[in-house]
Amino acid sequence: MITLTSSELALLQQRLCERRRELLAALHGEYGDVAGARPPEALGPESHPDETASRKAGDELRAALARHDFDELQQIDAALARIAAGLYGACVGCGDLIGYERLAAAPYTARCVSCQTAFEQHRYIRQ
Template sequence: MITLTSSELALLDHRLRERRRELLAALYGEYGDLAGARPPEALGPESHPDETASRKAGDELRAALARHDRDELQRIDGALARITAGLYGACVECGDPIGYERLAAAPYTVRCVSCQTAFEQHRHIRQ
C-alpha cells in the first residue's frame, strides 16, 4: 500500500520534472557536443602535447558527467512512469511503501531501505 499524500506526491512529481529539465538543459547545453548537438572543438596539428592531453582529459571528464546525467535522467523517467501507473512510492522488490523522507532525498528511489540494503550486499558479494 502506498502511503504518500496527494500533496507529497505532487511535490515529488514537481521536483522530478524540474530536475529532468535541468538535466536536459545540461545534456544539450554544456555537454551538447558529447550528445551530438554540436561538433567538438578541433585542435590543430601545431597544438602543444600538454594542450592535447588536457583537452582529452577534459573531454573524458565531461563524457563521464554526461553519462552520469543520462543515467539520472533514466531513473527520473522511470519514476515519472511509476507515478503515471500509480506505482510510485512502492518498493519494486517487496511492494512495501518507501518512506516519504527517503523519496524526498532521492525522488527516483525504487527500493525501500531493507531491500536496497540487501541489493547492495548481494551486488558487493558478486563483485
C-alpha cells in the same frame, strides 16, 4: 497501500519534473558536443602535448558526467511512470512502502533501504 498524501505526491512529482527539465537542458546544451551535436575544437599540429592531454581529460570527464545525468534521467522517467501507474512509493523489490523522507531526499528512488543495499552489494560482486 501508498501512504503519501496527495500534496506530498504532487510536491515530489513537481520536483521530478523540474529535475528532468534541468537534466534535459544539460544533456542538450552543456554535453551536446559529447553526443556529436557540436564539433570538437580542432587542435593544430603545433598544439602542446599537455594541451592535448588536458583536452582529452576534459572530454572524458564531460562524457562521464553526461552518462551520470542520463542515468538519473532514466530513473526519473521510471519514477514518473510509477506515479502514473499508481505504484510510486512502493519498493520495486519487495513492495514495502518507501518512507517520505527517503523519497524527499531522492524522489526517483525505487527501492527501500534494505533492497537498495542488497542491489548494490549484488552489483558490486558482479563487477
